[in-house]
Amino acid sequence: xxxxxxxxxxxxxxxxxxxxxxxxxxxxxxxxxxxxxxxxxxxxxxxxxxxxxxxxxxxxxxxxxxxxxxxxxxxxxxxxxxxxxxxxxxxxxxxxxxxxxxxxxxxxxxxxxxxxxxxxxxxxxxxxxxxxxxxxxxxxxxxxxxxxxxxxxxxxxxxxxxxxxxxxxxxxxxxxxxxxxxxxxxxxxxxxxxxxxxxxxxxxxxxxxxxxxxxxxxxxxxxxxxxxxxxxxxxxxxxxxxxxxxxxxxxxxxxxxxxxxxxxxxxxxxxxxxxxxxxxxxxxxxxxxxxxxxxxxxxxxxxxxxxxxxxxxxxxxxxxxxxxxxxxxxxxxxxxxxxxxxxxxxxxxxxxxxxxxxxxxxxxxxxxxxxxxxxxxxxxxxxxxxxxxxxxxxxxxxxxxxxxxxxxxxxxxxxxxxxxxxxxxxxxxxxxxxxxxxxxxxxxxxxxxxxxxxxxxxxxxxxxxxxxxxxxxxxxxxxxxxxxxxxxxxxxx
Numbered sequence: 001x002x003x004x005x006x007x008x009x010x011x012x013x014x015x016x017x018x019x020x021x022x023x024x025x026x027x028x029x030x031x032x033x034x035x036x037x038x039x040x041x042x043x044x045x046x047x048x049x050x051x052x053x054x055x056x057x058x059x060x061x062x063x064x065x066x067x068x069x070x071x072x073x074x075x076x077x078x079x080x081x082x083x084x085x086x087x088x089x090x091x092x093x094x095x096x097x098x099x100x101x102x103x104x105x106x107x108x109x110x111x112x113x114x115x116x117x118x119x120x121x122x123x124x125x126x127x128x129x130x131x132x133x134x135x136x137x138x139x140x141x142x143x144x145x146x147x148x149x150x151x152x153x154x155x156x157x158x159x160x161x162x163x164x165x166x167x168x169x170x171x172x173x174x175x176x177x178x179x180x181x182x183x184x185x186x187x188x189x190x191x192x193x194x195x196x197x198x199x200x201x202x203x204x205x206x207x208x209x210x211x212x213x214x215x216x217x218x219x220x221x222x223x224x225x226x227x228x229x230x231x232x233x234x235x236x237x238x239x240x241x242x243x244x245x246x247x248x249x250x251x252x253x254x255x256x257x258x259x260x261x262x263x264x265x266x267x268x269x270x271x272x273x274x275x276x277x278x279x280x281x282x283x284x285x286x287x288x289x290x291x292x293x294x295x296x297x298x299x300x301x302x303x304x305x306x307x308x309x310x311x312x313x314x315x316x317x318x319x320x321x322x323x324x325x326x327x328x329x330x331x332x333x334x335x336x337x338x339x340x341x342x343x344x345x346x347x348x349x350x351x352x353x354x355x356x357x358x359x360x361x362x363x364x365x366x367x368x369x370x371x372x373x374x375x376x377x378x379x380x381x382x383x384x385x386x387x388x389x390x391x392x393x394x395x396x397x398x399x400x401x402x403x404x405x406x407x408x409x410x411x412x413x414x415x416x417x418x419x420x421x422x423x424x425x426x427x428x429x430x431x432x433x434x435x436x437x438x439x440x441x442x443x444x445x446x447x448x449x450x451x452x453x454x455x456x457x458x459x460x461x462x463x464x465x466x467x468x469x470x471x472x473x474x475x476x477x478x479x480x481x482x483x484x485x486x487x488x489x490x491x492x493x
Contacts, residue, residue, distance in 0.1 A: 003255050003285035004305050005156040007149050009039045010064030012055050012083060014046040016074040016113065021045055023108050024072025027096045030138035031070065035145050040064055045072075052079040056086055064089070066152035068145055069128075071095040071117065073108035081120040084128050090155040090468065092129040092148045093117055097136050111135050127468055147461070154305035154465045159187045161301060162253040164245065167195040167261025169292045178295055178448075182400030186469055188298060189253055195261055199269060202241045211236045221280070221351055226359035228381055231272055235382060238270065239277045246286065257297040258288040262346075263366055273363050273382035275347035275425075283310045283350035289450075290348060295399045299452035302398060306461045307454045310350040312388075312425075314343035315449050316442065320428055328418040329428075338435030342420060342428055343395075343453065347383025349425040353455055358386030364423050388427030390417035394454040395431060396462050398469075401446060408466045409441050409477035412459045433479050440486035441477035 013028035015021045024045055032041040040062045044055040059067060066089050069080055073096070084091040095110035095117075114134055121128050129151055131144045169177040183190050214236035218227060246256040258281070260266075260274065267273050278288035287300035296313045303311040320329070320340040329335060346363045361384075362377035371380055396410040413431030420426045431437065441447075454462075459478070466476055480486055 004308070005065065005153050005160070005255070007066050007152050007156065008062075008064050009037070009066050009068060009145065009149070009152070010042055010059035010062060011039055011068045011070060012042045012044070012046060012059065013070045013072045014075040014080040015072060016076050017047045019073035019108060020105060021047065023100075023106065024070070024096075027072040027108075027138070028070055031141050031145075034138040035142040037146065037149065039068075039145070046079050046083070047076055049079050049082065052082050052086070056083065059087070065156055066148070067091045068148070069093045070141070071110040071113045073110055074113035075110065075117060077113070077116040077120045080117055081124055081126060084121065084126045085124060090127075090129060090152045092131070092144070092152075093121070093134065094131065094141050094144055095135045097140065099137060127470065129464060129468055150306045150308070150458070150461045151464045151468060153308070154302050154461075155468050157255055157301060157305040158298075158469065160254040161257060161298070162189040162191060162250055162255070163257050163259060163294055163297050164249060165190065165192045165259040165292055165294060166198045167292055169261070177292055178400040179402070179404050180294065180400070181404045182406045183294070183298070185406065189251070190294070191249060195265060198241070198260070201245060202238060202270060205237045205241045205244070208237060208240050210240055214239055218280070222360060228360060231360070231381055234270070234272050235277050238272075238274060239280060242277070242281060242288065255301070256286060257301045258286065259292045259294045259297040260288055260290070261292050262290050264370060267363075267366060267379045267382070268370060271379050273346065273366065273380055275345070275363070275383040276360050277382075278348040279350045279384050282312065282348070283352055287311070287313070288348070289313050290345060291450075293448070293450050295397065296450045296452060299397045302462070302465060303394075303396065303452050303454040303458070306458050306465065307456055309455060310352055311455070312345070312349040312353060312453045313450055314345050314349070314453055316341060316438075316451050317344035317426070317449075318342045324418065324421065324428075329416065333416060333430065335430045335432070336435070339432055340416070340428060340430045341434060341438075342422070342426055343388070343451070344422070344424045344426040347385050347425045349384065349388055351384060353389060353391070354384070354425065355387045355389050358384060361385040384425055385423060386425065387420050388415050388425065391415050391455045392457050393429065394456065394458045394462060395429065395451050396454070396459075397447060397451050398466060399447060405475065406469075406471050407445060407475040407477075408471055409445065409447065410459050410462045411437055411479040412457045431479055433482055436486065436489065437477075437479035440489055441479070444488060445477055
């Protein structure tokens with residue numbers, strides 16, 4: 001995936017001048033030795049503002065784009081917080097636990113210093129990542145750094161992201177689009193285009209010499225008998241159109257995501273449904289959301305950065321029928337019927353996240369709507385259909401609501417290894433207490449029907465990312481466990 005940042009971490013130790021500087025330096029070296037990933041150890045230990053400037057010059061020269069600021073002892077609260085103010089990237093603050101054996105000259109009091117550090121950060125209105133318990137040994141801090149990397153990757157990515165859209169929102173899907181004010185608050189750029197702009201560019205890519213290579217890659221990805229050979233040329237042409245547009249239009253930004261209008265005019269004018277192409281791009285790190293869902297594209301991109309893996313965007317679509325629950329879930333999985341639902345979209349989930357039976361097919365709903373009754377599917381072909389493979393998942397979204405406020409939700413669960421007996425790219429999802437979450441977070445929070453999916457449990461990292469991006473924690477919804485009421489939940493059920 002070359003559309004997400006590579007985190008280059010720097011480690012800066014700070015030291016209060018009335019404490020031994022050797023304490024911070026020794027403890028900094030222990031972290032460097034313990035952490036197994038890439039970590040640049042800045043040789044400048046910060047005791048004052050001049051040291052702070054030297055340290056920043058050093059880590060910038062080393063091309064660090066995220067920092068771990070380490071309080072090896074109490075730490076100088078002004079210089080250490082100025083690091084976050086002056087550095088162009090996310091910073092994590094952690095502090096040393098005691099335990100070096102000498103509690104006279106070897107006591108650092110960083111437990112105390114972290115309090116003053118956090119107070120000074122707040123006074124300066126600075127954002128920083130502080131772990132749940134930010135004090136620890138070298139082993140503890142190495143684990144904190146590992147947790148920080150996906151958070152830093154997402155924060156860097158969002159600050160360098162441009163979302164490119166094509167077409168206005170579909171008439172009956174106003175909920176997919178939201179005020180773009182929130183994008184600017186996050187530092188995300190947006191470029192809005194007409195579907196005609198896309199069509200013109202698509203036609204200009206006819207007979208592109210790269211098309212055969214892309215067709216061959218599509219055939220290899222899907223396997224014989226699982227794609228329409230006559231459709232691959234058009235879909236390859238479209239894939240190249242989007243990739244070239246991204247490169248030509250990213251401008252001053254490093255990363256891109258798309259939010260495209262995919263119906264009703266698209267299939268008849270382009271000659272296919274774009275879903276399979278969308279799935280291929282997201283598997284390569286470029287989200288292409290459906291129905292001009294700008295915040296869906298943003299959510300997908302954040303998930304890509306956090307998980308460093310393919311994601312998808314699905315309708316929170318339909319309930320699981322009682323007969324499927326009784327046949328395949330009850331007694332086999334520890335979920336109530338209301339804990340389950342089906343996540344569906346026409347065919348944008350990457351092939352790598354689907355069961356082996358997946359294949360490029362046609363969009364049944366659009367076929368009913370756009371092509372003659374009883375006819376063979378023509379331009380409504382191009383979706384990637386099949387059941388989504390069983391996996392742990394994180395279901396989430398970042399959204400700007402109708403009041404212009406940034407809000408979010410996140411819940412962990414799984415895709416069950418249960419046949420859906422249905423069409424589209426679809427899976428049976430299970431999230432503990434989903435019924436209550438659906439009512440008191442999704443419905444009451446006025447969220448649209450699209451939710452993003454990471455394949456794994458990443459709720460902790462996502463929560464930290466949206467906090468770092470500036471969301472009020474009261475605006476982050478999650479599934480409350482049984483016995484813990486939502487504020488508006490009826491006490492009598």
